[in-house]
Amino acid sequence: MIEAALSRCVARFMPGATGVTGAAMLSGGASQETWRFDIVHPDGAIGAILRRAPKGYGAAPGRAAGLDNEAALMQLAYEAGVPSPRVLHLLTPDDELGTGFIMQRIEGETIxxxxxxxxxxxxxxxxxxxxxxxxxxxxxxxxxxxxxxxxxxxxxxxxxxxxxxxxxxxxxxxxxxxxxxxxxxxxxxxxxxxxxxxxxxxxxxxxxxxxxxxxxxxxxxxxxxxxxxxxxxxxxxxxxxxxxxxxxxxxxxxxxxxxxxxxxxxxxxxxxxxxxxxxxxxxxxxxxxxxxxxxxxxxxxxxxxxxxxxxxxxxxxxxxxxxxxxxxxx
Amino acid sequence: MQDEPTPAELAKAVADFLRNDIAPLISGHQGFKLRVGINALDLVARQLTSAEQGEAAELARLKALLAADGSLSDLNRALADKIASGAMDLSTPGLKEHLWQTTLDKLAVDQPNYASYRREAGRTDGDA
Structure with missing residues (x-):
């Protein structure tokens, strides 16, 4: 279950975080998934997004820049003053979530x-x-x-x-x-x-x-x-x-x-x-x-x-x- | 000879039922997919009703443009090759009018509500 792995993951990288709730897949293909979830924290819930390639789908196909690049670019854009979510964590093999990253969730409209x-x-x-x-x-x-x-x-x-x-x-x-x-x-x-x-x-x-x-x-x-x-x-x-x-x-x-x-x-x-x-x-x-x-x-x-x-x-x-x-x- | 109702009438009847009686009961992602399905049935009905005439005219134009005989698919391939090689371009008499008419006929089936189509289909100057 993804919530169990996410809970272990957030507890490792975010001081005070005790787990996650409400994990739901927003979009998914064979090679890449996006999940939303909330990090449970004593200061209040923190909205987060997971972007990942499940195990066995690490390589970026065709034109894609790759998830590591995406995280790095989002961070650079943030630092350059471009409105961007903060990258909270780069997945490691210990996380057992595949490859990818976790970022801050920003509320608003995309439609x-x-x-x-x-x-x-x-x-x-x-x-x-x-x-x-x-x-x-x-x-x-x-x-x-x-x-x-x-x-x-x-x-x-x-x-x-x-x-x-x-x-x-x-x-x-x-x-x-x-x-x-x-x-x-x-x-x-x-x-x-x-x-x-x-x-x-x-x-x-x-x-x-x-x-x-x-x-x-x-x-x-x-x-x-x-x-x-x-x-x-x-x-x-x-x-x-x-x-x-x-x-x-x-x-x-x-x-x-x-x-x-x-x-x-x-x-x-x-x-x-x-x-x-x-x-x-x-x-x-x-x-x-x-x-x-x-x-x-x-x-x-x-x-x-x-x-x-x-x-x-x-x-x-x-x-x-x-x-x-x-x-x-x- | 197959009996009536025609396939177009059947597709339209199913689309109308789904639109009027079922869609109001369904929300969320399934509701979205239902609307896509209704749109597909509407498209099928439009194609069954109107594509034959447009394609016959397209074939006649292609034969004249290329001075050749063949199927719609063969002649479209030949035209594509001629444009790719530069043997035909917008200065070729009739090519621009042909591309416009063919595209308008496609949109009339595919996406008659597309704003660019609505504007171009509503033009009356006849200057393709």
């Missing part, structure tokens, strides 16, 4: 539709784009020499090649994706002026937001070294606007506000590169939707959700056409 529609967030919504610009600048400002050495570097050229290979592996022809791949190859901006830490998945779902603003940036699984404009382009992808298509930044703000927040924090925006990464991001989400369809067909669980995400690839096709071949234009 885009609530953030975009609920009255609780009405006052903060107009300020989020600018705030996220400042946060992105904080992430990109983390000193290179402090970063984990195993972080991989991903250039635009390499990302185009990876997306092409993945899309082709599905064996299903998509003329609109081909058009986007050509466009990307022809508009590859080359190496950025400065290679920085890139969050890699800076969007709704990975941001904890409260009525007071952004409380935490989560999920460093796709972090890498690369073009900082990638994060600004990804958060503008239409798939994360949830219907608010005229507010490019997460459905709540304007690019100008995002850029102003970024530049106010002392970093420079290259709007053409941001646009390039928005196209790349739109295609990337489309390819990920197709990947869901493959996993639906190949995996034993026949997940209906995955199957239906496969039918959302066409959303990215219309968004790519709106970006690359707008109607009414010559």
């Amino acid at each position: 885009a539709r609530k953030i975009l529609r609920d009255a609780d967030f009405a006052d903060v919504r107009p300020h989020l784009a600018r705030q996220l610009g400042g946060i992105a600048a904080g992430i990109h400002g983390v000193a290179r020499d402090e970063l984990p050495t195993s972080l991989r570097e991903l250039s635009a050229t390499k990302e185009i090649a990876e997306l092409t290979r993945e899309y082709r592996s599905f064996g299903w022809p998509r003329p609109v994706f081909e058009l986007a791949l050509r466009w990307l190859a022809e508009h590859d901006p080359g190496p950025p002026a400065e290679v920085t830490l890139v969050h890699g998945d800076f969007r709704h779902g990975n941001l904890i937001i409260g009525p007071d603003g952004v409380r935490a940036v989560l999920d460093w699984e796709l972090a890498h070294l690369g073009d900082p404009m990638e994060d600004l382009g990804w958060i503008c992808v239409n798939s994360w606007r949830f219907g608010e298509i005229d507010k490019p930044v997460g459905g709540f703000g304007a690019r100008e506000d995002l850029f102003a927040g970024y530049e106010a924090a002392g970093r420079k925006v290259d709007a053409a590169r941001v646009m390039f990464w928005e196209v790349m991001g739109t295609l990337r989400w489309g390819v990920m939707c197709c990947g869901m369809m493959q996993r639906f067909r190949e995996a034993p669980d026949h997940s209906m959700e995955r199957a239906m995400i496969g039918r959302r690839a066409s959303e990215t096709e219309i968004d790519l056409l709106r970006l690359l071949a707008p109607r009414g234009a010559a």
